[in-house]
Amino acid sequence: MSRLVVISNRVAVPTADAAGNQGGLAVALLSALRENGGIWFGWSGETTPEFTGDIRTTQGGGVTTATIDLEEQDIDEYYNGYANRTLWPLFHYRIDLTEFERDFEGGYRRVNERFADTVMPLVEDDDLVWVHDYHLIPLGRELRRRGMKNRLGFFLHTPWPPARLLTSLPSHHKLVESMFAYDVVGFHTEDWLDSFRRYVVDIMGGTIDEDGCATVGDRTVRTIVAPIGIDTAEFEAAAASPEARFAHDRMHMSSTGRSLIVGVDRLDYSKGLRERLLGYERFLANNPDRRALVYLLQIAPPSRADVDTYQEIRSDLDALSGRINGEYADIDWVPIRYVNRGYPRSELAGIYRAARIALVTPLRDGMNLVAKEYVAAQDPEDPGVLILSSFAGAAAQLKEAVLINPYSAEDMADAITAALEMPRAERIRRWQAMIENVRAEDVFWWCRLFLDALEGREVVGDTAQIG
Numbered sequence: 343m344s345r346l347v348v349i350s351n352r353v354a355v356p357t358a359d360a361a362g363n364q365g366g367l368a369v370a371l372l373s374a375l376r377e378n379g380g381i382w383f384g385w386s387g388e389t390t391p392e393f394t395g396d397i398r399t400t401q402g403g404g405v406t407t408a409t410i411d412l413e414e415q416d417i418d419e420y421y422n423g424y425a426n427r428t429l430w431p432l433f434h435y436r437i438d439l440t441e442f443e444r445d446f447e448g449g450y451r452r453v454n455e456r457f458a459d460t461v462m463p464l465v466e467d468d469d470l471v472w473v474h475d476y477h478l479i480p481l482g483r484e485l486r487r488r489g490m491k492n493r494l495g496f497f498l499h500t501p502w503p504p505a506r507l508l509t510s511l512p513s514h515h516k517l518v519e520s521m522f523a524y525d526v527v528g529f530h531t532e533d534w535l536d537s538f539r540r541y542v543v544d545i546m547g548g549t550i551d552e553d554g555c556a557t558v559g560d561r562t563v564r565t566i567v568a569p570i571g572i573d574t575a576e577f578e579a580a581a582a583s584p585e586a587r588f589a590h591d592r593m594h595m596s597s598t599g600r601s602l603i604v605g606v607d608r609l610d611y612s613k614g615l616r617e618r619l620l621g622y623e624r625f626l627a628n629n630p631d632r633r634a635l636v637y638l639l640q641i642a643p644p645s646r647a648d649v650d651t652y653q654e655i656r657s658d659l660d661a662l663s664g665r666i667n668g669e670y671a672d673i674d675w676v677p678i679r680y681v682n683r684g685y686p687r688s689e690l691a692g693i694y695r696a697a698r699i700a701l702v703t704p705l706r707d708g709m710n711l712v713a714k715e716y717v718a719a720q721d722p723e724d725p726g727v728l729i730l731s732s733f734a735g736a737a738a739q740l741k742e743a744v745l746i747n748p749y750s751a752e753d754m755a756d757a758i759t760a761a762l763e764m765p766r767a768e769r770i771r772r773w774q775a776m777i778e779n780v781r782a783e784d785v786f787w788w789c790r791l792f793l794d795a796l797e798g799r800e801v802v803g804d805t806a807q808i809g
């Protein structure tokens with residue numbers, strides 16, 4: 343069996359706590375690395391005054407991680423710049439927030455070259471190489487330029503935007519062209535894949551064959567849908583753990599019979615937090631008699647705090663939650679508990695289980711794992727209701743959720759009312775359909791699906807010549 347080399351912006355370091363605190367993606371990739379042997383390569387999270395290319399390796403739990411330090415300027419232009427000020431907003435359909443700076447693009451190219459230079463000597467002939475996410479789209483091309491002949495795969499964790507939106511990126515052509523250096527490119531949903539294929543056909547004049555291979559000139563890449571899942575078995579077990587029980591009881595004791603509505607999201611504009619609070623406010627306004635029977639717990643750990651738009655959304659939400667609480671709270675009830683910090687995964691599982699409703703209402707999301715975690719954490723005898731944005735990738739699989747348009751406050755308010763009134767039999771029916779999917783298509787299934795595609799493809803043309 344081939345070794346695996348995983349390359350992503352950051353690496354997950356195997357810890358003794360792997361079952362408790364690591365996200366599903368880290369758990370799946372670490373287990374694939376353990377099974378096949380190999381390396382996880384990425385940025386250390388540290389800066390250095392001058393780039394040296396020195397590689398720090400650690401070994402533990404059967405996995406080797408290799409990291410490099412980057413310069414401050416790299417972080418400004420590549421991570422906080424092109425990745426999070428240009429591609430992230432654009433890929434989430436937020437052209438209004440997208441910044442087009444030449445320096446960002448230069449930094450993005452430089453860091454991708456630095457990654458290629460440093461990882462190249464670590465890769466052995468038969469290794470499968472799997473690159474992750476929008477930070478590293480051109481990495482495959484850089485590796486081919488340095489002579490790499492290995493199977494090379496790329497998976498995008500975000501949406502892929504419609505062609506008309508993508509063409510607003512000055513170097514859209516170069517970016518998409520670089521994806522043809524890979525053997526396989528994967529997306530979470532048919533929607534994102536369709537947008538990619540449309541671009542190939544409409545903008546590049548390419549073709550798509552019945553196996554999903556996209557061809558432009560003499561270059562071909564296989565394109566697939568591989569929807570990521572969670573470590574469902576681990577999460578179901580976490581929801582029954584003593585820590586989860588404790589968090590669950592803590593929620594109940596502090597709410598005296600009120601129904602908990604929960605939201606858990608990185609503090610990010612793509613998650614639709616502002617619209618969610620406005621939808622909840624609409625529910626409060628429309629239902630004076632139900633007000634004190636519910637409360638919303640919104641957990642929102644800050645992320646990407648060096649990017650202005652993230653600082654703005656944070657102060658915007660501080661103000662909005664404060665205003666709604668000021669307007670509706672009573673001496674013995676506060677409608678929103680807004681918490682800007684993270685919780686251990688097992689506690690999170692208990693909070694999900696205690697919640698009668700989950701509001702997972704991103705404006706656009708590649709997949710959204712919180713929706714799946716909420717389903718996995720439910721009590722089968724008395725499950726809660728998932729209210730899910732139809733613009734989240736997860737909506738393609740979790741069709742029995744209450745699907746809503748997150749931009750509509752009325753939709754959201756009506757969905758909350760419907761969820762509160764939903765009979766137990768219907769909640770069980772919907773939950774059963776969803777848990778079946780969440781169990782069958784878990785994160786290990788996803789990982790196998792992608793790696794099978796990566797191993798199975800016939801090499802078309804001399805990919806080493808690409809670029």
Ligand code: GDG
Pocket residue numbers: 363365366367499500570606607608641643683684685686687690707708709710711712715
């Ligand atoms: C990207 C794509 C795609 C959140 N708060 C806490 C906490 N979390 C965990 C959740 C969940 C994860 O963070 C968030 O995953 P999402 O999928 O919701 O979102 P992104 O971070 O934007 O991830 C997304 C994903 O990649 C995978 O491909 O689904 O569409 O944007 O696991 O539980 N975890 C803990 N405490 C918290 O307070 N422990």
